[in-house]
Amino acid sequence: MRKKIVAGNWKMNKTFEEGLKLASEVVNMVKDEVKSDAGIVLCPPFIELHAVSKLVEGSKVALGAQNCHSKASGAFTGEVSVEMLKSVGAGYVILGHSERREYFNESNQFLAEKVNISLQNGLTPIFCCGETLSQREKGIHLDFVKSQLTESLFHLSESDFLKVVIAYEPIWAIGTGVTATTAQAQEMHAIIRDHIKSKYGAKVADATTILYGGSCKPDNAKELFACPDVDGGLIGGASLKARDFVDIVKSF
Numbered sequence: 001m002r003k004k005i006v007a008g009n010w011k012m013n014k015t016f017e018e019g020l021k022l023a024s025e026v027v028n029m030v031k032d033e034v035k036s037d038a039g040i041v042l043c044p045p046f047i048e049l050h051a052v053s054k055l056v057e058g059s060k061v062a063l064g065a066q067n068c069h070s071k072a073s074g075a076f077t078g079e080v081s082v083e084m085l086k087s088v089g090a091g092y093v094i095l096g097h098s099e100r101r102e103y104f105n106e107s108n109q110f111l112a113e114k115v116n117i118s119l120q121n122g123l124t125p126i127f128c129c130g131e132t133l134s135q136r137e138k139g140i141h142l143d144f145v146k147s148q149l150t151e152s153l154f155h156l157s158e159s160d161f162l163k164v165v166i167a168y169e170p171i172w173a174i175g176t177g178v179t180a181t182t183a184q185a186q187e188m189h190a191i192i193r194d195h196i197k198s199k200y201g202a203k204v205a206d207a208t209t210i211l212y213g214g215s216c217k218p219d220n221a222k223e224l225f226a227c228p229d230v231d232g233g234l235i236g237g238a239s240l241k242a243r244d245f246v247d248i249v250k251s252f
């Protein structure tokens with residue numbers, strides 16, 4: 001049985017105090033209300049990672065970063081390495097989010113380097129993929145997403161690939177309030193799984209966790225998570241409210 005996961009990507013939101021308050025609320029609600037063994041991951045901004053790691057210690061909640069550098073260390077002003085992330089207790093790192101692809105020109109090849117260094121240091125990449133509205137309208141969305149996976153992940157050995165979590169995030173659904181329909185989400189998730197199968201075989205494809213992201217909220221999470229190939233969510237806006245985030249976690 002593959003792992004179910006709900007990860008909250010806070011993006012560039014919450015001051016230090018606000019972040020600690022949100023994390024505490026999530027930890028307390030999870031303790032009282034969540035009975036499932038779904039993975040729960042909080043991905044705050046870098047400056048909150050250390051303090052949030054203390055708050056989640058001993059709970060069901062794991063910690064993730066929103067990015068890392070592709071090199072181990074060195075003269076890269078303003079950047080954060082995987083070793084630093086590990087040292088503050090991060091277990092996951094979001095890579096290839098469409099916002100980083102768009103605003104920081106991150107290419108599939110560059111992301112492959114980040115995937116490699118994350119895996120070498122024991123961090124689980126949450127690798128994001130997804131198409132624009134115009135790609136979908138042109139009917140090239142399925143091939144586009146497949147190429148993102150091929151170019152950033154398919155050089156990995158089977159054992160390394162098995163450590164990666166994939167997040168399908170249609171760009172047109174991110175922060176827009178427009179969610180993919182269950183049919184659209186299921187179609188792409190099945191295509192992704194099939195693409196993995198063509199490279200690594202059915203056993204690996206079946207074991208790969210594929211999350212959905214894009215305006216996922218408490219009122220649509222249940223139907224999205226009920227899709228056979230949707231294994232949870234990468235949540236943006238709704239992860240900024242503890243009640244909403246935990247309600248999404250409870251949607252399995």
Ligand SMILES: O=C[C@H](O)COP(=O)(O)O
Binds near residue numbers: 174
């Ligand atoms: O990483 C999260 C996604 O970009 C989804 O964001 P959203 O839930 O605000 O649409």
